[in-house]
Each structure stands twice: as C-alpha cells, then as structure tokens.
Amino acid sequence: MPPAGAEPEGAQGSSTHGVGPWQGEWPTGPQWDRDLLATGDTRNVIDKYRYWTVEAIVADLDAHRHPFHVAIENWQHDMNIGSIVRSANAFAAETVHIIGRKRWNKRGAMVTDRYQHVLHHPDVDDFVEWCAERSLPILGIDNVPGSVAIERFRMPERCVLLFGQEGPGLSAAALAACEAVLEITQFGSTRSINASAAAAVAMHSWVMQHARLP
Structure with missing residues (x-):
C-alpha cells in the first residue's frame, strides 16, 4: 500500500487529471480495481487511492473519519x-x-x-x-x-x-x-x-x- 500522498508504484502519467493504465505487474489485494488498473484512473482522489475500488476507499476513510x-x-x-x-x-x-x-x-x-x-x-x-x-x-x-x-x-x-x-x-x-x-x-x-x-x-x-x- 503506497503511503498517503505518494504516487502508486507502477502508475503512468500521474497528474491532477489522473493516471494511465498500470505499467508492469499488477498489485494484488482486495483494494485494487482491476478495471482501473487496466484503463487508468481519472478520478479526483489523492494518490494513495489511485486504482482503489470505491468500497476500499470508503472503508479506509471510515477508519479515520473525524467525529x-x-x-x-x-x-x-x-x-x-x-x-x-x-x-x-x-x-x-x-x-x-x-x-x-x-x-x-x-x-x-x-x-x-x-x-x-x-x-x-x-x-x-x-x-x-x-x-x-x-x-x-x-x-x-x-x-x-x-x-x-x-x-x-x-x-x-x-x-x-x-x-x-x-x-x-x-x-x-x-x-x-x-x-x-x-x-x-x-x-x-x-x-x-x-x-x-x-x-x-x-x-x-x-x-x-x-x-x-x-
């Protein structure tokens, strides 16, 4: 899992408009969205959440939301x-x-x-x-x-x-x-x-x- 604010290893063309398809061997784990890994991720999310599923992002946010x-x-x-x-x-x-x-x-x-x-x-x-x-x-x-x-x-x-x-x-x-x-x-x-x-x-x-x- 890349640290918050860091560009995910393997990302291609990172920018405020997103990243392209994942380059190299795909990462493994339940948080990764295979469709995004294949086509790129243009969502307005921080780099930590690039290529993650919506469900994984929500679950991670739930772990540290403010009260x-x-x-x-x-x-x-x-x-x-x-x-x-x-x-x-x-x-x-x-x-x-x-x-x-x-x-x-x-x-x-x-x-x-x-x-x-x-x-x-x-x-x-x-x-x-x-x-x-x-x-x-x-x-x-x-x-x-x-x-x-x-x-x-x-x-x-x-x-x-x-x-x-x-x-x-x-x-x-x-x-x-x-x-x-x-x-x-x-x-x-x-x-x-x-x-x-x-x-x-x-x-x-x-x-x-x-x-x-x-």
Whole structure:
C-alpha cells in the first residue's frame, strides 16, 4: 500500500487529471480495481487511492473519519450543498445530514458523495431526535443576534455543525435546536459570506482545535 500522498508504484502519467493504465505487474489485494488498473484512473482522489475500488476507499476513510458531523437545511434546493459535501469529504467529516428535501444538487460535490456518508432527514424534528439519541450537541453557524465568535468558542470534539440556506440562513426551528450559534468574524463591508465558504471555514475551525496533523 503506497503511503498517503505518494504516487502508486507502477502508475503512468500521474497528474491532477489522473493516471494511465498500470505499467508492469499488477498489485494484488482486495483494494485494487482491476478495471482501473487496466484503463487508468481519472478520478479526483489523492494518490494513495489511485486504482482503489470505491468500497476500499470508503472503508479506509471510515477508519479515520473525524467525529464531527455536518448538517444542511435544504428547503429550496440550495446550490451550495454539493460544495459543502465536497468540503466535508476533504475534512473527513463523519456524516453529512440533509434536512428537508431529499434531492440535492450534486454537481458541486465533484463525485465526492460516493466516499462520504450522507443521511437524509425529512424535517428538523427528525434530525434533532437523531442527534439526541447519540448525545451529539448541535452548533449552528449563522451571524444572527446573540451568536458567538467561532474563533473564541471551544467546540466539542463530537458535535454537529448545522448550516442554513444561502440567503435566509438557519430556520427558526433549526436555531431553537442549537446549543450554541457561532458566527465567523468578518472585517469587510458584506453582511455575510457564501454558505459553502462558511461551511469550509467552520469545518477547518474544528480541525484546528481537534485534528491530529500529519
């Protein structure tokens, strides 16, 4: 198994666009995808996972996912959800929760939803019940009156970061379910930042507090 970030031995033409067919004797092991070894791997994955099956990648990620979750309200088919799922995959979030409409725009996910656990909740009550059963505190991310600067807040290691939709932000029901509401400190003239950008900042804030860096 090649180390994380290393180009797999035998790979041909490695680049951000992928690698060609495996050159030389094929590796053995259950993680290798024979079709990809034969034709090349153009997926958006780190070099460690080149030529691996989707199932093997998910299993390996499951072994070291972080214990924070991400939740997004989806009442109006928010275009940001795909980008948030992609960021959740990048920061190894445990699960992404979609609250509201089950269908969401996957274009921004860049196929990372194949490797990320995604769970649907029909409404806020169902989501809150799910969290309560697992003793997961819910932290809202929104710049509303009474919110606390995320830079000064110590996040629990196990928690759910809850995001509202672009524009309206968190719904009243979602705000009522939060143990705390955090805002990202801003220094310019705009009233808010893009929802997917805010989600990436919040997840990275958790990483800065809890993750073990390589």
